Amino acid sequence: MINLANLAREHALHHDEIEAAALRVLRSGTYILGPEVEAFQREFADYCGARAAVGVSNGSDAIVVALQALGVGPGDEVITTAFSYFATASAVVRAGATPVFADIDLATFNLDPADVEHRVTPRTKAILAVHLFGRAADTDRLGALAAKHNLALVEDVAQAAGAERHGRRTGTLGTVATFSFFPAKPLGCDGDGGACVTHDPVLADLMAKVRVTGATAKNVHDLPGGNYRLAPLQAAILRAKLPHYEGRIAKRRANAEALRQGLRGVSERLVLPADDADGRHVYAQFTVRHPQRDALSAALKKHGVGSEVYYPVPMPSQKVLAHLGHAPGEFANTERACAEVLSIPVHSELGDSEVVHVVEAMRAALAEVDQG
Ligand SMILES: Cc1ncc(COP(=O)(O)O)c(C=O)c1O
Incomplete structure (x- = not known):
């Protein structure tokens, strides 16, 4: 039977590098954040062509982290596609905001910008565009809409790491982008993993704080947040896989x-x-x-x-x-x-x-x- 993924075969292709990376972490004594996560963040930001990446626990949490760092919460609306994996909508709810759905363009399966414009209200804070199935959404028109109404444009890149629009990579097409490294994704790790990517250093710093229970200093929690950390084991595995991507x-x-x-x-x-x-x-x-x-x-x-x-x-x-x-x-x-x-x-x-x-x-x- 030929199935939609063959993860054992994918592992076998570069198993030496992946297993050496995993062993390096197991022997390091650092099991939360630390140098592997930092190195992966630099390498993945470079790959996207963005200034900063923040490694997080998975692609669902990545959306929550991005929205919370943007200050989106109760009373706010986030316009998103009606056609995606449910994590897209549930992340908006988890951030305390209301998802407002727009229809898709049937040819690309991505958000229809004209329908998005109809859904903008004074409560809208962000557009959450999914690059579904690996194709970049129309971020030219969505970006123009976001600028016109003073909204953030969040890219849900769970399915589209490395995809490009007019030569620019996903991760650089909006205000902030969220990635999933679920094993069956085009770029997957060997468990759960994710990242938030942005050009904005202030937003990157806020996302790094949201990732650790909103802590701005030890025992000082000024921001909403949770435990949204990327495991160093997964960061090391992703570092081994990224050069082959x-x-x-x-x-x-x-x-x-x-x-x-x-x-x-x-x-x-x-x-x-x-x-x-x-x-x-x-x-x-x-x-x-x-x-x-x-x-x-x-x-x-x-x-x-x-x-x-x-x-x-x-x-x-x-x-x-x-x-x-x-x-x-x-x-x-x-x-x-x-x-x-x-x-x-x-x-x-x-x-x-x-x-x-x-x-x-x-x-x-x-x-x-x-x-x-
Ligand atoms: C479009 C989309 N957004 C978000 C997610 C959530 O990612 P994760 O499974 O890593 O939480 C997925 C994963 O399937 C997805 O396809």
Whole structure:
């Protein structure tokens, strides 16, 4: 079975370097923050082309840390996409603010800036843009909107480390950016991990304080915060993996191109991911649309290829947000995406023959579903 990730194979590629890094931490006697975290912060900020990075516990907490450092809290609104992993919305709630949802552009699955503008109120403090599936959102228009209304633009880069828009990397496209290093992400560690990245040294300093229970000095807590620290073990593993990341992005992109070539024109009912003329898509997922995606997924499984639905439910429709009172039909593009999306294997550890297998399985599955 070819699945959406093969983490053991990914580890095997550079196991010597990763295991040496882990051993270095285990023998160091420093198990909270310290030099490995500091070194990773410098190296990752350099990789993004930003001034500062703050290593944090995971990509969900990274959003909370960024919002709290920006001073976003109770009474404030944060405009975000209706179509993302639920951590995006729940982080806004955890920061004490209210998520205000906007619809997506169906071609890119990212926030529709025109719909964002309709949702701005005097209480809006930030726009939280997700670079979904590895494609950078339209931060040109979102940045202009943020500037016009004096809002922060927060990038949720959980799925898009290394992605670019007009030659600029994610992490530098807004006020502050949040990353996840969950193992199955394009750049993953071997547990939970995350980072906040910014050009603004004052914000970086505030985020470092929010990360340690909002402490501005020993036993002095002037800021909201929590235990949001990145473990040095994960920082060391990320340092071992970062130098290989560009090569892995190139392989993901080559796999995506092979899938695109192999599937173009095969079915009138299949919608392939849009070209990435605006920048560099890192293909955290290769996500297609098909009106019978559940049947397509079942047929693919029969042909030895795994697939996943990211995401079947619009975030505003989740029960925990029922008090916001959203009704079906309010986010038409998101609802259509939720009904039709299917992600198929594209990861960098796929061999060339496996990519060919995915294409053949898709062609066979589409023939079955389209004719049946
Ligand atoms: C868009 C998005 N935001 C936030 C997160 C949360 O990251 P983590 O799982 O590291 O908390 C994820 C992870 O799946 C994600 O995909």
